[in-house]
Amino acid sequence: MTEQRIGAATQVTLHFAIKLDNGDVVDSTFDKQPATFTVGDGSLLPGFEQALYGLKAGDKRSLPIGPEQGFGQGNPQNIQVMPRAQFTDMELSEGLLIIFNDAANAELPGVVKAFDANQVTIDFNHPLAGKDLTFDVEIIDVNAA
16 A cells, blocks of 8 residues: 555645745744644645645655745735825834725735835735745645545
8 A cells, every 4th residue: 555645635734834035934833733734625825735745744845935836926006005194193114014904894914115204105915925935844644535
């Protein structure tokens, strides 16, 4: 009998770390409980899942994930300039995360990119959009789902 490999209709238990090019860790399970997911359940972005295909329990890999397979490229239309007057009760700084509500009252995070006395530039792209990432994985278990 061959060992179960990651593919469609498999359940996977793994440790992972997502790292930026400079080595900074964005997210990791290596210091806590491993993650378990079923391929295709939406727990991982499809590009991350595809990178795991063919791996089996015991495999350890450092997998490059480009923007197209990760969080996509940044969209210039997701950068908005707003009047500074909308932020009068707030101390602004570059990189500050602000939660806005959209028309459907859903939360929409934005990051302050720049500001002056008249306007504030907010980036509504995912913070990892446009970034090359490294996906470090240690596969613990693979089973038929």
